[in-house]
Amino acid sequence: QKEVEQDPGPLSVPEGAIVSLNCTYSNSAFQYFMWYRQYSRKGPELLMYTYSSGNKEDGRFTAQVDKSSKYISLFIRDSQPSDSATYLCASGSRLTFGEGTQLTVNP
Amino acid sequence: DAGVTQSPTHLIKTRGQQVTLRCSPKSGHDTVSWYQQALGQGPQFIFQYYEEEERQRGNFPDRFSGHQFPNYSSELNVNALLLGDSALYLCASRRGGDTQYFGPGTRLTVL
Numbered sequence: 001q002k003e004v005e006q007d008p009g010p011l012s013v014p015e016g017a018i019v020s021l022n023c024t025y026s027n028s029a030f031q032y033f034m035w036y037r038q039y040s041r042k043g044p045e046l047l048m049y050t051y052s053s054g055n056k057e058d059g060r061f062t063a064q065v066d067k068s069s070k071y072i073s074l075f076i077r078d079s080q081p082s083d084s085a086t087y088l089c090a091s092g093s094r095l096t097f098g099e100g101t102q103l104t105v106n107p
Numbered sequence: 108d109a110g111v112t113q114s115p116t117h118l119i120k121t122r123g124q125q126v127t128l129r130c131s132p133k134s135g136h137d138t139v140s141w142y143q144q145a146l147g148q149g150p151q152f153i154f155q156y157y158e159e160e161e162r163q164r165g166n167f168p169d170r171f172s173g174h175q176f177p178n179y180s181s182e183l184n185v186n187a188l189l190l191g192d193s194a195l196y197l198c199a200s201r202r203g204g205d206t207q208y209f210g211p212g213t214r215l216t217v218l
Contacts, residue, residue, distance in 0.1 A: 008147070034206060043111075043197055043209035044150065088149050094140065094163050095199070095207060097149030 003027045006089055006098025015107050019076040023089035023098045026070065030091040033065050035074045038086045038100065047087075048074065079105045109134065111210035113198050119216045120188050128183040128213045132200030138162075139181040140207060141173060142197040150197055156181055185215075193217045 006023045013019055021035075032051045036044035048063040050056045050072075056063045064073040072089055086100040112131045120126050132139050138157045142150035152165035156175035175181045179200075185192055193216050199207040 004149075006149070032206075036209075041195075041214070043211045046206055046208060049206050090149075093204075094152045094155055094165070095142070095150070096152070099147075100149050 001026055002098075003030075003096045004089060004091060004098040006101055008099045008101060010102040010104065012104045012106060013079055015079060015081060015105055017079050017105070019079050019083070019103060019105075021074040021076075021087050021089075021101050021103070023072045024070055025072065025091055025096075027092070027096070028070075030096075032091060032093075033063070033072050034090045034095070035061075035063055036088040036090060036097075038088060040085075044088055081105050081107050111136075111198055111200050111208055113196075113210040113213050115213060116211070117214045117216075119218065121218050122188055122190060124188050124217075125184065125186045126188060126215060128185075128196050128198075128215070130181045130183070130198030130200075130210060132179050132181070132198075133208050136200035136202045136208070137179050138201050138203075139175060139179065140199045140201075141181070141183045142199065142209075143167070143192075144195040144197055144212070146194070153183070188217045190217050 035048040038044045053067045060077045062075040088100045089098045140155040141153040144150040154164040159175045170186045195212040197212045198210045201207045
């Protein structure tokens, strides 16, 4: 079993939609959770960083962590075509990544 | 403030050859990690360097080796290249326990 699992998609939504991206993890030692955004042929860019259960909001983005169920989510409100990218969840000091979910927001 | 930089951008090698990739960390960062990202996959941890020593290593063979210099920059060396080594190689840096910031990567193609 992979330590971090993520539905690879692809996910296609219309502009303005609310997007929900999800990951599960199996390692109870994981304390910190990150979401990275990766545009095609670029390096991952840190989007959100959380270390506790609950919600963290940053503009149109909300990261949610439920440690009891080992479930992490990223919500994007009012999605824009510029949000089209691959979204990667990660955890651990040496970063164990999920497979990434490819998102396309259609104008 | 320059972020993490990597060179070269692209590289083409043939099987059996050796390759060296380079990374300069973000200003103020002292820890450098290397990741391999195959097409359509998430990055996989190769190893991490701090104070010029390898501190952690992922599940990669000894063909993968590295070095960190006193100015915190780092190199990744891969010997006896295989077709399966074709990937995007990412360098990430951080300061202490802070989050990691990634460079743009070096795309390696092995023919």
